[in-house]
Amino acid sequence: MRLKLEGKINSLYVQSLCMMFFRGEKFPVHEDAPRGELTVIAKDESNGIRCQVQLVYDGKAVTSEHFERFNDCDKYERISKTCIGHAIFRACSDLTGYLPPWGLLTGIRPSAVASELIDKYGNEMAYSILKDKYILSAEKAKLAIQVAINERQIINKYDNSTCSVYISIPFCPTRCTYCSFISYATDKLFKLIPNYVDKIIQQLNDTFELINRLGLKIVTVYIGGGTPTTLSCEQLERILAIVDKCIDKQSLVEFTVEGGRPDTITVEKLSVIKKYGVNRISVNPQSLNDEVLKNIGRRHSSYDFFNSYELVSKSGIPVINTDLIAGLDGDTFESFKNTLDKIIELSPHNITVHSFSVKKSAQALQDDKGIYNLDGECAINSVDYSYSTLIENGYIPYYMYRQKNTISDLENVGYAKPEAIGAYNVLMMSDEHTVFGIGAGATTKLVRKNGENREILRIFSHKYPYEYLQDNQNFNCKIINFFEGRSNDENN
Ligand SMILES: C[S@@+](CC[C@H](N)C(=O)[O-])C[C@H]1O[C@@H](n2cnc3c(N)ncnc32)[C@H](O)[C@@H]1O
Numbered sequence: 001m002r003l004k005l006e007g008k009i010n011s012l013y014v015q016s017l018c019m020m021f022f023r024g025e026k027f028p029v030h031e032d033a034p035r036g037e038l039t040v041i042a043k044d045e046s047n048g049i050r051c052q053v054q055l056v057y058d059g060k061a062v063t064s065e066h067f068e069r070f071n072d073c074d075k076y077e078r079i080s081k082t083c084i085g086h087a088i089f090r091a092c093s094d095l096t097g098y099l100p101p102w103g104l105l106t107g108i109r110p111s112a113v114a115s116e117l118i119d120k121y122g123n124e125m126a127y128s129i130l131k132d133k134y135i136l137s138a139e140k141a142k143l144a145i146q147v148a149i150n151e152r153q154i155i156n157k158y159d160n161s162t163c164s165v166y167i168s169i170p171f172c173p174t175r176c177t178y179c180s181f182i183s184y185a186t187d188k189l190f191k192l193i194p195n196y197v198d199k200i201i202q203q204l205n206d207t208f209e210l211i212n213r214l215g216l217k218i219v220t221v222y223i224g225g226g227t228p229t230t231l232s233c234e235q236l237e238r239i240l241a242i243v244d245k246c247i248d249k250q251s252l253v254e255f256t257v258e259g260g261r262p263d264t265i266t267v268e269k270l271s272v273i274k275k276y277g278v279n280r281i282s283v284n285p286q287s288l289n290d291e292v293l294k295n296i297g298r299r300h301s302s303y304d305f306f307n308s309y310e311l312v313s314k315s316g317i318p319v320i321n322t323d324l325i326a327g328l329d330g331d332t333f334e335s336f337k338n339t340l341d342k343i344i345e346l347s348p349h350n351i352t353v354h355s356f357s358v359k360k361s362a363q364a365l366q367d368d369k370g371i372y373n374l375d376g377e378c379a380i381n382s383v384d385y386s387y388s389t390l391i392e393n394g395y396i397p398y399y400m401y402r403q404k405n406t407i408s409d410l411e412n413v414g415y416a417k418p419e420a421i422g423a424y425n426v427l428m429m430s431d432e433h434t435v436f437g438i439g440a441g442a443t444t445k446l447v448r449k450n451g452e453n454r455e456i457l458r459i460f461s462h463k464y465p466y467e468y469l470q471d472n473q474n475f476n477c478k479i480i481n482f483f484e485g486r487s488n489d490e491n492n
């Protein structure tokens, strides 16, 4: 679909809106043509901005117009975005009959917007603004407000003298077809694991020393992946023992190991994990439909999941999380409902409901399974059912994020029993908490208060384990400069 844009218009924003309605299309901007399939004209007037849209597609044509008044609260860019967004949204939804549930919110966490609105106007007004100005459905506006309130409770507990540590173990027993995370899953690449563990231990020692020097207290540690329980008992123990030795237990509130794949969990590994004070673990079915598990290349059955879950519950690790995915290849609403109902019967402390998303690296996309054409109806019903049923069963939505290329533009939501909210998940997403990332693919996010403002610096490790092993990246100078308020320009 060709775009013709006239006036002060951000073409990336227009493209991201169009993508919600016309999946798989490209949206080149044609500067010289008099008109495109989508023509957008934005003009400043004395008291606001007016945007006119004409859309011609598939033999149909629609027009729309929106006027947004200047106001004292919002900057010009925001007013312009709202104005252009409304006009395009109306034209596209009139033509396609589709109303994206998250309205104009693209490329930003809904709870971050909700949180800002709550701070300024309170809960009720924030809810109305999300519905009217950002065109969210009533259900999604409510969800965004609930998550923002629950997130805030966690964020407020930890001030700038605290931080968290993330340890990345990007290895898995086999590769699931839908997965877009970087993770090594072949015997040849498993040969890197011993060196990888050595390097992680070295980096952990350095990082703990640095954290001490900076006077920060570690409040959460998260060992994620990949599948950390792909490591042997000995390898896991070496990593856990360093954390145990170097961390002040008084300040540590949460220590998570993402077990994940049921086929990697053993009694021996659980006993090592428990011994070193881990108090939260994931064991993930994704689905309890064996046909779906086969479709997505998980090397375990629902029976294996129940066995592993039993081992984990008997291990004495206090908090258990289970991950599910709505909208998987071959799944139906009835089958997802059955999965969720059975998981609720187990009563885990956390249930995370992801919506199926496809990234270019996923095997399923390379196999050309027509993933973009998957019927979103099953995912929409599954996500709606998860929300209402989990609330009914005493769970609260406490963190949420959205990704590109997700079926029906849906969200990923972490639900928890109120006393067992996963703090790391909230803190790592907020712009108010420092996280040190260890290992390949890990991101370090530094946050520092400068007067009334907050400064954030993100530092990225090498993505792939083999790059991480070859190159001795050392970010200590950069980190110290940041916390001591010195410029890092020459290092960037
Ligand atoms: C980093 S993965 C690690 C979990 C662990 N290796 C496992 O598979 O059980 C975290 C979670 O992301 C979710 N996930 C991964 N790929 C996804 C996709 N393409 N769409 C939606 N959710 C996805 C899954 O629910 C998975 O449990």
Ligand code: SF4
Residues within 6 Å of the ligand: 171, 172, 173, 174, 175, 176, 179, 180, 181, 183, 225, 226, 227, 260, 261
């Ligand atoms: S979903 Fe989990 S187990 Fe499967 S490949 Fe991705 S990270 Fe590994």
